[in-house]
Amino acid sequence: MAFLSIPNAAIAGISTCVPKQEEFCSEITLFSEEESSNFSKTTGVISRRVASPDICSSDLCYHAADKLLNNLQWDREEIECLVFVTQTPDYLLPATSPILQKRLGLSENCLALDISLGCSGYVYGLSVISSMLSHGNIKKGLLLAGDTISKTCSKNDKTTYPLFGDAGSATALEFQGGGNFLFNLKTDGSGSNVIKIEDGGFRNPTNYESFKEIKIDGGISRNKLQLILEGMDVFTFGISKAPASIKELSEHFELNLESVDYFIFHQANKFMNEKIRKKLNLPVEKVPYSIERFGNTSCATIPLTMVTEMKDKLENNRLFHIACGFGVGLSWGSVYFETNKIVVSDLVEI
Amino acid sequence: MELQEFITNFANQFEETDSSVFTKDTIFKDLDEWSSLIALSIIAMVDEEYGVALKGDDIRSANTIEDLFEIVKSKK
Numbered sequence: 407m408a409f410l411s412i413p414n415a416a417i418a419g420i421s422t423c424v425p426k427q428e429e430f431c432s433e434i435t436l437f438s439e440e441e442s443s444n445f446s447k448t449t450g451v452i453s454r455r456v457a458s459p460d461i462c463s464s465d466l467c468y469h470a471a472d473k474l475l476n477n478l479q480w481d482r483e484e485i486e487c488l489v490f491v492t493q494t495p496d497y498l499l500p501a502t503s504p505i506l507q508k509r510l511g512l513s514e515n516c517l518a519l520d521i522s523l524g525c526s527g528y529v530y531g532l533s534v535i536s537s538m539l540s541h542g543n544i545k546k547g548l549l550l551a552g553d554t555i556s557k558t559c560s561k562n563d564k565t566t567y568p569l570f571g572d573a574g575s576a577t578a579l580e581f582q583g584g585g586n587f588l589f590n591l592k593t594d595g596s597g598s599n600v601i602k603i604e605d606g607g608f609r610n611p612t613n614y615e616s617f618k619e620i621k622i623d624g625g626i627s628r629n630k631l632q633l634i635l636e637g638m639d640v641f642t643f644g645i646s647k648a649p650a651s652i653k654e655l656s657e658h659f660e661l662n663l664e665s666v667d668y669f670i671f672h673q674a675n676k677f678m679n680e681k682i683r684k685k686l687n688l689p690v691e692k693v694p695y696s697i698e699r700f701g702n703t704s705c706a707t708i709p710l711t712m713v714t715e716m717k718d719k720l721e722n723n724r725l726f727h728i729a730c731g732f733g734v735g736l737s738w739g740s741v742y743f744e745t746n747k748i749v750v751s752d753l754v755e756i
Numbered sequence: 757m758e759l760q761e762f763i764t765n766f767a768n769q770f771e772e773t774d775s776s777v778f779t780k781d782t783i784f785k786d787l788d789e790w791s792s793l794i795a796l797s798i799i800a801m802v803d804e805e806y807g808v809a810l811k812g813d814d815i816r817s818a819n820t821i822e823d824l825f826e827i828v829k830s831k832k
Contacts (some may be wrong), residue, residue: 448793565792600812638812641796646809677793681800 408591409658415536416585419749420720421474422575422706422713423466423552424455426755431568436561436625445568450676454571454701457554461756463494464502466574466706467550468509473751474576475510480546482511487547488518489535491527491705493734494554495520506550517544524601525672525733527551527705528575529589529741532729535579536587549577553704558603560628562619566635569675571701575709578749588742590655592647597736600639605630640733644678648732649685651740655728661742665726666692668716672731673697673707682730705731717750757806757832762825765805769797780822802828 430453432442446452457466467490475482488510490503503518517538523530528551535549552574559566605616616630628634648671656663669688671679676697683693694715696707703710708729712720719725724746732738759780767778773789784790799810808831818824 444791444793448796636812637792638795638799638810638815642799642803642809642811645800645803677796677800681803 407654407658408589409655410533410537410587410589410591411659412533412536412540412587412589414542414581414583414585415539415579415587416582417577417743417745417748418580419474419478419578419751420575420709420712421470421477421751421754422573422710423470423473423754423756424571424573424700424710425457425461425466427456427458428453429456434568436564436567441564445564448675448677449569450695450697451569451701452698454556455573456556457572461554461572462496463492463552463554463574464490464496464506465756466554466572467552467576468506468574469754469756470552470574470751471506471510471548471550471576473754474578474749477749477751478578480578483513485512485546485548486516486544487535487538488512488516489521489531489547489549490518491521491523491531491549491551492553493522493524493704494557523735523737524553524704525674525707526731526735526737526739528708529729529731529739530591530737531705532577532587532741532743533589533591533739539579539581542581545581547579549579551575551577551705551709553706555633555702555704558633560619560632562627563632564625565637566633569702571703573700573703573706573710575706577709585744588655588659588661589739590651590658591739592651592737594736597639597643600636600643600736601734602634603631604634640674641678643736644674644732645681645685647738648682648730651732651738652686652728652730655740655742659742663688666728666742667725668727669693670708670711670727670729672733673700673702673711674733675702713750713753720745720748720750722747757829759822759825762828763821765801766798766821766824769794769801778821780820780825782821783819784821785819798824806832808832
């Protein structure tokens with residue numbers, strides 16, 4: 407089992423950025439008025455932020471990181487590690503992290519790498535960057551996690567387009583004695599088809615057929631360069647694996663769930679998340695949601711929820727958290743960590 | 757597990773359709789109220805009441821409530 411205990415790393419600050427452009431589910435012409443209200447009631451999504459064609463995931467993460475570094479007053483020369491989690495990179499190649507290294511004014515003495523994960527990506531990203539800092543050679547690092555998933559959705563697909571929003575995040579971590587992250591990370595590639603874009607990679611390169619819109623069902627039409635979301639399979643996966651992941655984490659590391667202050671879940675959809683919360687018998691006030699105003703923002707949901715729903719608490723208290731990400735891959739993981747009066751930048755809008 | 761209890765649990769996921777409509781032979785996808793969101797409620801109900809993880813294909817392959825009952829039974 408991939409249980410990891412990673413000492414000597416801690417979060418110093420966190421920041422997120424969203425596009426200014428807000429789109430309400432009630433404005434989506436694909437829905438009747440009744441469908442739209444049912445959709446919002448069930449998924450929790452009332453509006454989302456949608457990136458214009460000239461805004462990429464890296465732009466959102468850049469602005470989040472730039473603000474955070476200014477707020478932290480960190481010397482950019484001291485940052486020696488940059489991890490960028492995304493499934494909507496700037497280019498097929500090069501990786502986007504070197505572009506961000508340059509743009510943020512970081513030095514050449516900075517390792518930079520991309521991680522291609524979605525819903526579980528923030529938790530996986532934390533595991534990679536905390537491991538790198540844990541050795542004590544690198545003292546400061548940046549975890550950037552963001553996606554513009556709305557760009558992958560067909561506007562004629564009611565299972566994806568109204569659900570997903572765009573956001574980018576930056577989390578600053580440092581080598582610090584006493585800090586400790588506890589992880590439980592898992593994978594099931596047998597579910598690789600349930601959240602997928604079929605064409606455009608090297609298995610199925612883009613071809614003329616890729617652009618042809620195919621009608622799947624009522625209200626569901628898309629082409630092969632657009633996102634497939636098999637809602638029922640994802641739902642079954644989420645309500646079983648997410649609670650099990652947290653239970654395994656708490657049993658393995660002998661954590662008392664009652665002493666955890668916040669459970670920050672990937673914002674998949676509210677119906678699914680509420681099932682997960684109830685299975686774990688967690689009180690409502692310990693499980694914050696940002697999905698109402700931002701939708702499902704892929705790997706950015708956890709930091710976005712922390713910034714928009716928990717800012718004051720994070721800035722003024724020592725807190726214990728469990729975060730859990732689950733989805734595309736299929737890939738999922740949970741992490742237990744502490745924050746002690748961290749810097750939380752105001753939400754950036756571009 | 758009992759078929760009658762399964763039918764009742766199934767019917768409880770609907771808000772507008774009268775419970776008298778539901779029998780073992782009900783072709784549930786033809787009901788006006790049937791939607792992808794009701795399907796999620798059914799999956800959640802089966803998970804909670806029977807500890808069975810239904811796949812999308814299980815819902816797609818079942819026509820009547822009894823069909824789904826048999827699928828759940830076989831996975832228990």
